[in-house]
Amino acid sequence: MIITAGEGGNLHWENLRSRPQDFDSATRDHFLAGTPIPATWYVQAQRFRQWYRTRIREIFQHTNMIFAPATPIAPPEIGVEKTVVAGQEILVCPNLGLFTQPYHL
Structure with a gap:
C-alpha cells in the first residue's frame, strides 16, 4: 500500500492540485494520503516487494496455482x-x- 499510495499520489499530484473536483472523494483522499510518504518507507517497501517476489517465485517452482x-x-x-x-x-x-x-x- 505504501508503494501504490506514494506512486499514485506522485503521478496525480499536479491534477490533484489544479483539478481536485475531477477525482472521486475516496480516490482523491487515497492519492493525497500518499503524497507525504517518507522516502525511507518507500525504499523499505520496495525491498520487501523484492523479497516477497523471490518467495513467490520459489513457491511456483513446485506449485501451479494458488486458490484464495x-x-x-x-x-x-x-x-x-x-x-x-x-x-x-x-x-x-x-x-x-x-x-x-x-x-x-
Whole structure:
C-alpha cells in the first residue's frame, strides 16, 4: 500500500492540485494520503516487494496455482459504506481488496 499510495499520489499530484473536483472523494483522499510518504518507507517497501517476489517465485517452482478468496464479502451495492462480517461492522472500501493485496506486489 505504501508503494501504490506514494506512486499514485506522485503521478496525480499536479491534477490533484489544479483539478481536485475531477477525482472521486475516496480516490482523491487515497492519492493525497500518499503524497507525504517518507522516502525511507518507500525504499523499505520496495525491498520487501523484492523479497516477497523471490518467495513467490520459489513457491511456483513446485506449485501451479494458488486458490484464495478474492473478497471477505459479496459485492456490495453502490454507495454501501459498511457491512457486517463475523458479527463485526467493517468499512467496505478498505476491505474489498484485503485478500488480493499480497498478489498485487
